Amino acid sequence: MHHMDFKVSPLPGNPAFGAIVTELTPEAIQNQHVRQQLLDLFTDKGVIVFKGLAELDTQISLSEIYGEPEIHPLLVGIERPREHFVIAEIDYVEEDGDLYELNGELRGGFLPWHFDLAYMEKINRGGILRAAVVPNSGGETGFIDGIAAYDALPDDLKQRIEDLHVIYRYSADSSTARFGEIPEKCLSLSHNISFALEHPSVRNPVTHPMVYAQKESGRKVLNISPWHAIAIEEMENDEGDALLRDVIDRMIRPEMAYIHDWVEDDMILWDNWRMLHSARGVPPGEKRKMRRTTIAGDYALGRRLDREHAEPLR
Numbered sequence: 287m288h289h290m291d292f293k294v295s296p297l298p299g300n301p302a303f304g305a306i307v308t309e310l311t312p313e314a315i316q317n318q319h320v321r322q323q324l325l326d327l328f329t330d331k332g333v334i335v336f337k338g339l340a341e342l343d344t345q346i347s348l349s350e351i352y353g354e355p356e357i358h359p360l361l362v363g364i365e366r367p368r369e370h371f372v373i374a375e376i377d378y379v380e381e382d383g384d385l386y387e388l389n390g391e392l393r394g395g396f397l398p399w400h401f402d403l404a405y406m407e408k409i410n411r412g413g414i415l416r417a418a419v420v421p422n423s424g425g426e427t428g429f430i431d432g433i434a435a436y437d438a439l440p441d442d443l444k445q446r447i448e449d450l451h452v453i454y455r456y457s458a459d460s461s462t463a464r465f466g467e468i469p470e471k472c473l474s475l476s477h478n479i480s481f482a483l484e485h486p487s488v489r490n491p492v493t494h495p496m497v498y499a500q501k502e503s504g505r506k507v508l509n510i511s512p513w514h515a516i517a518i519e520e521m522e523n524d525e526g527d528a529l530l531r532d533v534i535d536r537m538i539r540p541e542m543a544y545i546h547d548w549v550e551d552d553m554i555l556w557d558n559w560r561m562l563h564s565a566r567g568v569p570p571g572e573k574r575k576m577r578r579t580t581i582a583g584d585y586a587l588g589r590r591l592d593r594e595h596a597e598p599l600r
């Protein structure tokens with residue numbers, strides 16, 4: 287597809303979601319007509335790879351098309367020097383990084399399939415990732431579309447989950463996850479995240495609907511973050527766990543995913559109310575540095591429960 291101001295192509299492998307934007311200039315981002323086209327593309331496709339544009343100011347002005355910047359709620363009040371106050375720095379370095387064993391391999395900075403802030407009532411609209419340091423090997427980011435994942439479910443399963451809610455709780459160590467792709471072992475956790483376990487906002491569990499409809503299109507979204515999910519509400523038993531496991535295992539099948547292999551100057555925008563993402567991790571010894579804007583918003587379907595967690599957080 288050709289617009290006047292940029293070119294749109296499908297992602298490699300031609301998934302039902304996602305797009306690559308090329309030939310866009312920083313000047314064009316200021317144009318109201320272009321901004322509307324980029325907003326419509328985001329609503330339609332869920333994830334956009336921008337080629338040849340990666341630069342701090344461009345990242346921030348692109349991000350502002352989709353909403354106000356948001357500081358990560360668990361980072362508010364934490365003073366730490368960073369490139370820009372709206373930029374979150376997601377770095378893996380061997381000296382202070384998360385290291386896991388997954389399927390017998392060591393992976394630094396691995397994050398399993400999730401949407402951001404599932405353990406909060408208010409989940410951010412989206413984000414833009416920029417690669418500041420691309421590792422020599424590994425470091426890919428995966429995306430799975432909740433709309434495509436919902437469409438792929440059999441009808442009886444769609445009906446069973448229609449009105450269910452999933453309970454979430456914060457955890458820093460993904461080897462303690464109950465669902466999804468779970469590492470066998472956590473060998474180390476970055477010191478940067480330990481404060482989050484003390485944060486008052488993560489003391490109570492939160493629920494989100496398993497299915498909801500995208501406001502602009504009415505398309506149904508399978509709205510489950512495998513990481514941080516602990517149970518189906520009012521089905522906190524073996525039957526509920528088996529149902530949730532079945533739906534999640536279908537959702538994260540390898541053929542549902544687009545795995546992006548970063549090159550310098552790439553930026554990726556994703557819709558956090560629709561897409562799962564996963565940091566696939568790097569071999570230990572590699573360095574990977576990502577810069578992320580977070581786009582504020584509230585889909586208003588999250589709900590905090592008034593009970594506290596039974597077990598301590600980890």
Ligand SMILES: [Fe+2]
Nearest residue numbers: 400401402563
């Ligand atoms: Fe994330």
